[in-house]
Structures are given as structure tokens and as C-alpha cells.
Amino acid sequence: MSHIALVTLVVRDYDEALAFYTDALGFELVEDTERGDGSRWVVVRPRGTQGTGLLLARAKNTEQGASVGAQTGGRVGFFLHTEDFAADHARMLAAGVRFLEEPRHEAYGSVAVFEDLYGNRWDLLQPA
Secondary structure (H helix, E strand, O other): OOOOOEEEEEEOOHHHHHHHHHHHOOEEEEEEEEOOOOOEEEEEEEOOOOOOEEEEEEOOOHHHHHHOOOOOOOOEEEEEEOOOHHHHHHHHHHOOOEEOOOOEEEOOEEEEEEEOOOOOEEEEEEEO
16 A cells, blocks of 8 residues: 545535635646436545645434534644645635634644634644
8 A cells, every 4th residue: 555545525516615725725626527326426635735635525314414514523624735834824824714822833844724614624734
């Protein structure tokens, strides 16, 4: 096995999730394919990378819907690395991304926690 290709993120709506990840975070749309049963295969990932992507999967029932925004129990569950923390932080703020703290500069790098449109917590991180 060489790498993790996709991580599923349960969402309320394909189009609102797609807009957030492509517009606010600047991810690229890798695939958006109708599956014939009303569901879609929607994959995004950070622009210009070939790494792990997010499979945006619409909740199919009440149980899955209850997990939207709480898939990691309130902990930071996703770590978005950047090579220019200040520029990406400023761009994301301007796009309406909600940061939960001011940027911190730790021994391991510059970091700030933000929430996606559902409340999942992410680290924006520029490693030292």
C-alpha cells in the first residue's frame, strides 16, 4: 500500500460543500460524477497536489446526518499544510472562513484552527 487516496467527509448537501471547499478553501474539483441513484461521487483536494482527496458524501439517513460536523468528536480532525501561512490565512479570512483562534507560532510551525461550513475543525499549518 502506498498512500491513503481518499477520506470521506459526510456533508448535508453536495453543492454547498463543493462551493465551500473550492471557493473558500481554494481546493480543486477532481471529480463530480452522478451515480444514477441520486448520489454523486464528489472528490476535492488542495489545488496542485496529487495527495489525499476528500470524498464529499451526502448523508443518506438521519444517523449519517447526525454525524455532519461532528465526525471527529469536536477534535481537530483535518490538517491542511501550507507553504505561506500568512497569505493563506488572509485569503481564507477574506473568503469568510471562521477561525477559532488567532494564529500561533509553535516550535512545530505556524497554526490556527478553523471550522468548515459544518463545524468540523481543521488546522491550517505551516510546518517549521
